[in-house]
Amino acid sequence: AVVSTQSTGALIGRTGCQTLRHSIKFASPCTIQSAKLSGSVVTHWKAERYVSVLSAAALIGAVAYPCLAVDHALAIVMPLHTHWGLEQVFTDYIHIDILNKIIPILLKILTGATIVVLMYFNQHDIGIVQACKDVWNIKRVKEEEL
Secondary structure (H helix, E strand, C coil): CEEECCCCCCEEECCCCEEECCCEEECCHHHHHHCCCCHHHHHHHHHHHHHHHHHHHHHHHHHHCCCHHHHHHHHHHHHHHHHHHHHHHHHHHCCCHHHHHHHHHHHHHHHHHHHHHHHHHHHHCCCHHHHHHHHHCHHHHHHHHC
8 A cells, every 4th residue: 555645745655665766665664653744634633533433422322312413413523524534535546637626626515515404404304313213214114004
C-alpha cells in the first residue's frame, strides 16, 4: 500500500526503504508511524475519531431512547462520517486531475444537502429512527393484512 504525504510530496509504502525517481519513497511501517504530522492533519484525524464515537453513541441512543435529539444527532454525524470516508476513497483511488478538483466540491454539496434534508425530515416528519422502524416492520404489516 502506498500512502501520500502532503508535507513532503513523497509517497510512503510498506516495501522497504528505497528511493525511486520523482521523489517516490518507500519506507517501513515504523518510519510511517514516526513521521511528523502537521497540526491540521492531527486535528482532522481527531475529529474523525470523535465523529466515529458519536456515531456509535447515536446508534445506541436510537435503540435505547429514540427522540428528536437522537434523530438530529444521527442527521449530523452519519452524513459527516460518510463524507470523510468517501473523501478518503476518492483521494486514494481517483487520480485524474479534473475529477480531483470537482469531486470534493460535489461531495461537500451533497453532504450539506443531506444534513439539511435529514434535519427537515426529523423536524417535519416522523424522523430517522421511526422511519427505520417502519421500514423494518413493512413485511410484518403486509403479513397481518393478509
